[in-house]
Amino acid sequence: xxxxxxxxxxxxxxxxxxxxxxxxxxxxxxxxxxxxxxxxxxxxxxxxxxxxxxxxxxxxxxxxxxxxxxxxxxxxxxxxxxxxxxxxxxxxxxxxxxxxxxxxxxxxxxxxxxxxxxxxxxxxxxxxxxxxxxxxxxxxxxxxxxxxxxxxxxxxxxxxxxxxxxxxxxxxxxxxxxxxxxxxxxxxxxxxxxxxxxxxxxxxxxxxxxxxxxxxxxxxxxxxxxxxxxxxxxxxxxxxxxxxxxxxxxxxxxxxxxxxxxxxxxxxxxxxxxxxxxxxxxxxxxxxxxxxxxxxxxxxxxxxxxxxxxxxxxxxxxxxxxxxxxxxxxxxxxxxxxxxxxxxxxxxxxxxxxxxxxxxxxxxxxxxxxxxxxxxxx
Numbered sequence: 001x002x003x004x005x006x007x008x009x010x011x012x013x014x015x016x017x018x019x020x021x022x023x024x025x026x027x028x029x030x031x032x033x034x035x036x037x038x039x040x041x042x043x044x045x046x047x048x049x050x051x052x053x054x055x056x057x058x059x060x061x062x063x064x065x066x067x068x069x070x071x072x073x074x075x076x077x078x079x080x081x082x083x084x085x086x087x088x089x090x091x092x093x094x095x096x097x098x099x100x101x102x103x104x105x106x107x108x109x110x111x112x113x114x115x116x117x118x119x120x121x122x123x124x125x126x127x128x129x130x131x132x133x134x135x136x137x138x139x140x141x142x143x144x145x146x147x148x149x150x151x152x153x154x155x156x157x158x159x160x161x162x163x164x165x166x167x168x169x170x171x172x173x174x175x176x177x178x179x180x181x182x183x184x185x186x187x188x189x190x191x192x193x194x195x196x197x198x199x200x201x202x203x204x205x206x207x208x209x210x211x212x213x214x215x216x217x218x219x220x221x222x223x224x225x226x227x228x229x230x231x232x233x234x235x236x237x238x239x240x241x242x243x244x245x246x247x248x249x250x251x252x253x254x255x256x257x258x259x260x261x262x263x264x265x266x267x268x269x270x271x272x273x274x275x276x277x278x279x280x281x282x283x284x285x286x287x288x289x290x291x292x293x294x295x296x297x298x299x300x301x302x303x304x305x306x307x308x309x310x311x312x313x314x315x316x317x318x319x320x321x322x323x324x325x326x327x328x329x330x331x332x333x334x335x336x337x338x339x340x341x342x343x344x345x346x347x348x349x350x351x352x353x354x355x356x357x358x359x360x361x362x363x364x365x366x367x368x369x370x371x372x373x374x375x376x377x378x
Contacts, residue, residue, distance in 0.1 A: 010056035011150040011207040012214055019225050027124035029057040032227040039229035043331045046196055046234055047372075050156040051226035052217055055195075059127035060146040060204055063138060064117035073118050076138045077111070082253065082276045084263035088113045093176045093191050095261050097253060098133060103278030103285075104249035105256065106133065108241065112178045112191065119178075119189065119204075121151070123243045150210035155200035155234070157375060158222040163190075163201055165220060170201065175376040184216040185209065195231065197238025197374045236337055237330045239296060239369030245307055246294060246325040246339055252278070254285035255341065257294045257369070262286070293347040296367035297324065297338040297355075304329045304336040305355045305364060311340060312354045317361050321346060324355060330371060337371050338364070 007030040016023065021032035032054065034042060045051055065072035074085040083096035090113045098106035107126040112119040122130040127145070134143045154163055164171045167181045173192040181190045186209035194200040205213050217223050232242070241247045247256045265272050268283050276282075299305045304327050311322040327338030338355075346353060349368045354361040 008057070010054055011210040012054045012056060012152070015211050015214055016054065016225075021225070021227060024228070026228060027057055029124065031057060032225070034227040034229045035225050037224070039227070039233065040331050042224065042226045042230035043233050045224050046156045046198060046226055046230060047332050048157065049222045049224070050154060050158040050162045050200075050220070051196070051230070052214060052223055053153040053155065053226050053231055054150075054214075055153050055202070056150040056207075056210070057124035058151055059122040059124065059130065060149055060151060061120045061122060061131065061134065062117055062142075062144045062146060063120055063134065064142050064144075066140050066142065068116055070113060070116055070118075073141055074113075076141050077118060077120075078266070078272065079275060080133070080137055080277065081111075082262045082266050082279070082282060083111065084265040084272075085111060085113075085118070086272070087263070087265055090115050091178050093178050093193060097247075097258070097261070098130065099253070099276055099278040099282065100249055101277050102249070103252040103281030105243070105247045105251055105253060106130070106249060108243055108247060110191075110193065114178070125244060146204075148207050149204050150207050151202060151204050152210065152214060152217075153194050153200060153202045154217060154223070155194045155196040155198045155226075157199060159198070159200040160377070162217055162220045162223045166216060173201075173377075175199075175378045184213045186213055188213070192377065195238075195240055196234040197240070197370055197372050198234075199375045199377050233328050233330060236326050236328055236339065237332055237371045238374060239339070239371065241294075242326060251294070251341075252282055252285060252290070254282060255290045255292055255294065259286065290344060292322065292341045292343050294325070294339060294341055295347050296369040296371060297327070297340055297353075298365045298367040298371075299327075299336040299338065299355060300363045300365070302329070302335065303357070303362075305338050305357055305362065310356045311342060311364070312356065312361060313346070315354050315361050315363070317354070317356060321353065333371050339369070342366065
């Protein structure tokens, strides 16, 4: 929000209004939650064709070493994340997270090797804190928030076809590739990534040219504007975490089942073992396991089990064991889906637990994540 308490707007705000979006406050911004078609149809359109999302509220941050050397910027950032940044090839992107001294997650983020600098994309709600965190701890580096750029995501099986009408070269990109691409007269940074479980792209575009680009993409018959409502159900079906719901400073990456995001170089015995906040706890959990884990949850019936519902080992609610962190109806799986934390003894797929919903204890089955088969182009 602004200092006067007004909601911030993205460079695509007027476009959302012209398309009849229902706007809601989100992370201090006035954002579209849905358009006329509604969340269900927007979700299914993204799964079958192509959806366009405004994610300009997220933070785009440049980290550049004073020396001008990528290795120096990467080494500095590795002191804040349990991720191999030095080994990240130019033009490639990697998922990571800031950890605190207790091994909790301060934020999750995307990190790109841009040759002589890093591009770090952070969550909107954590943007100010992340910027301050980097500025305070990345010695010998400049840290700059790009406040003159928008960020849009094009997701779905037709995303390649839609974007290739403007720049045929994007078809050759693989999952997590990043390159400079001219789109609708704008100098853009395009990554083949996203937050839906589908193939797609995220496009950083100069703010002044964002609406022109968005309209050019929406002119394609396969592409529709999609709001935050469908973005949430898409990412939940894909088993992807939402910061503040599924992960936060009370959860370690290992408890959150994000072990896969910690590369060998940063693990015990690796060439750059540890050296990040909370390393003792996190590496200890990698070696010895954790008391609880984030798992997928499939409630029986059609009624969703929402975030904060308590989980129990028994149908009588006598033994509380955990909590749901995200839950909704999954249009693609035609049933409710959820995620939450349970003791490791209950974390195996097929285990039955019970969720408290309006005083009743409903059966829920622990399920493998994701709920859908991702279609990333590897």
